[in-house]
Amino acid sequence: MGKRKVLNEKSLKDIVLPQEGEMFGRVVKHLGSELIQIKCADDKIRIGRIRGKLKRRVWIRDNDVVIIAPWEFKTGERGDILWRYTVGQVEWLQSQGHLPKDL
Secondary structure (H helix, E strand, C coil): CCCCCCCCHHHCCCCCCCCCCCEEEEEEEEEECCEEEEEECCCCEEEEEECHHHHCCCCCCCCCEEEEEECCCCCCCEEEEEEECCHHHHHHHHHHCCCCCCC
16 A cells, blocks of 8 residues: 655645635634534634545644535534635735635
8 A cells, every 4th residue: 555645735836716605714713633613704603524635634723714615414503624725825815805804
């Protein structure tokens, strides 16, 4: 079995924007394991789960901006974290007007 290729943040130059059914959110606090409390762009606080694809590659800290996809059931309560933005990417999103002001 081969090793997993772990990407560092410098190789993540692409900026992913939320697609239909996804939204921006800001991390409020870690709840333990893979669960994180997130304040979403629609002013709801959801519990986000770090997907397995991101679990060992990207470290998510408090006040990070992420993309969250609410679940089809429990839409107002839970969601999956799809992407985390770096500081430079957040500044670019704000300058381009993609990021809501209240986040």
